[in-house]
Amino acid sequence: MVSRLFGFLLLVVLAVLACSQLVSADGRFLENGLLPAVPVPPDNPQTDAKVRLGRQLYFEKRISLDNTIACATCHDPEHGWADPRPVSEGVGGAKGGRNSPTVLNSAYLGVQFWDGREPDLEHQALGPLQNPVEMKMTMPMVLERLKSLAGYVDQFKEVFGTEPNDQGVAKAIAAFERTVISSNSPYDRYLQGDHSAMSASAVRGMNLFRGKAHCMACHSGPNFTDSRFHNLGVGYKDGKFADEGRVAISKRRQDTGAFKTPTLRSIDLTAPYMHDGSETTLEGVIDLYAKGGIKNPYLDRLVTPLHLSKQEKADLVAFMKALTGAPLDIKPPELPQ
Ligand code: HEC
Numbered sequence: 001m002v003s004r005l006f007g008f009l010l011l012v013v014l015a016v017l018a019c020s021q022l023v024s025a026d027g028r029f030l031e032n033g034l035l036p037a038v039p040v041p042p043d044n045p046q047t048d049a050k051v052r053l054g055r056q057l058y059f060e061k062r063i064s065l066d067n068t069i070a071c072a073t074c075h076d077p078e079h080g081w082a083d084p085r086p087v088s089e090g091v092g093g094a095k096g097g098r099n100s101p102t103v104l105n106s107a108y109l110g111v112q113f114w115d116g117r118e119p120d121l122e123h124q125a126l127g128p129l130q131n132p133v134e135m136k137m138t139m140p141m142v143l144e145r146l147k148s149l150a151g152y153v154d155q156f157k158e159v160f161g162t163e164p165n166d167q168g169v170a171k172a173i174a175a176f177e178r179t180v181i182s183s184n185s186p187y188d189r190y191l192q193g194d195h196s197a198m199s200a201s202a203v204r205g206m207n208l209f210r211g212k213a214h215c216m217a218c219h220s221g222p223n224f225t226d227s228r229f230h231n232l233g234v235g236y237k238d239g240k241f242a243d244e245g246r247v248a249i250s251k252r253r254q255d256t257g258a259f260k261t262p263t264l265r266s267i268d269l270t271a272p273y274m275h276d277g278s279e280t281t282l283e284g285v286i287d288l289y290a291k292g293g294i295k296n297p298y299l300d301r302l303v304t305p306l307h308l309s310k311q312e313k314a315d316l317v318a319f320m321k322a323l324t325g326a327p328l329d330i331k332p333p334e335l336p337q
């Protein structure tokens with residue numbers, strides 16, 4: 001009797017331990033794993049017509065001041081839904097100073113932008129339209145242009161039952177972005193039991209990622225980000241940061257030079273890297289971590305010299321290359337007249 005009770009208690013303890021490894025006390029995923037279903041907010045359900053409208057708006061240059069820039073200009077499907085230039089250029093060649101993050105899996109992010117200033121895709125979407133170094137419009141101008149195109153007027157009526165308006169633009173673009181997903185990578189297939197999906201080097205890299213190199217301390221969960229902000233010293237020179245990052249939003253001094261942990265899914269497609277595009281290759285990124293980041297007063301305590309051999313560095317790169325998702329069949333659509 002006692003031993004059965006003991007056995008039962010042991011099972012409970014083991015079950016709790018197993019769960020606590022996957023999810024922390026505040027409900028965040030810790031281990032890397034398979035992606036869950038894409039989260040969809042209750043007030044913006046996915047429909048085919050809405051996604052179709054959002055796709056058109058995403059590729060639409062006529063909603064930028066001089067008709068030259070679309071979301072897809074800086075988040076280009078041909079470049080992993082990111083920008084091959086270190087820093088994006090908006091209308092008239094204006095530069096904002098930051099590298100375009102990929103839109104792949106932005107649907108899973110707990111916070112948007114390198115500094116986390118917006119909470120979700122709906123709030124994010126209207127930012128670039130009105131940003132003077134991006135599409136340089138005002139929302140009334142955007143809506144005026146959409147209302148002048150019968151094809152858009154009809155679709156807004158069908159999808160939202162209204163004329164083109166701010167909310168509709170944001171919701172449609174966000175719904176489309178929720179279809180821009182990186183999944184079913186060699187790593188995912190490996191996790192599902194296909195042990196031939198990753199090379200021996202990538203498997204060693206995975207173990208380093210989770211272990212000795214403790215990358216998973218920050219690139220955690222199925223989307224390889226903790227949705228938190230860390231300082232690696234990127235952009236620190238001559239005693240100051242070119243971009244102070246998260247501190248501008250949080251106003252906490254210790255967030256100086258801290259940026260959001262980016263996803264690593266499809267990372268092989270989205271060079272250059274870091275918030276300022278300062279690293280051109282994955283090998284360069286690994287070298288930066290191997291030496292313990294760039295020393296500065298706010299360096300994250302999780303960033304320490306790693307003492308990696310040449311082979312270990314190559315293994316980490318091989319693992320990251322195994323995170324490239326299956327190709328998406330999303331082409332620039334025909335745009336309404
Ligand atoms: C001129 C280039 C440019 C254009 C045009 C542009 N973006 Fe961006 N986008 C960026 C840059 C740069 C950032 C990062 C800015 C920051 O963190 O401060 C960004 C950030 C984002 C993010 C946050 C992703 C993350 O990982 O945090 C999303 C989502 C996004 N853009 C979607 C869009 C959509 C939708 C449009 C069109 C309505 C658009 N962008 C237009 C350059 C651009």
Ligand code: HEC
Nearest residue numbers: 213215218230234259260261262273274275285289300302
């Ligand atoms: C302390 C948290 C932390 C740890 C540990 C960490 N990272 Fe990062 N990683 C970040 C943050 C934050 C950034 C963005 C920094 C910036 O732009 O200033 C980043 C950026 C990257 C990028 C560039 C992504 C992009 O889209 O530009 C890669 C690749 C990367 N990390 C891989 C790794 C690997 C591999 C390891 C382990 C060797 C690792 N990281 C360890 C937090 C971390």
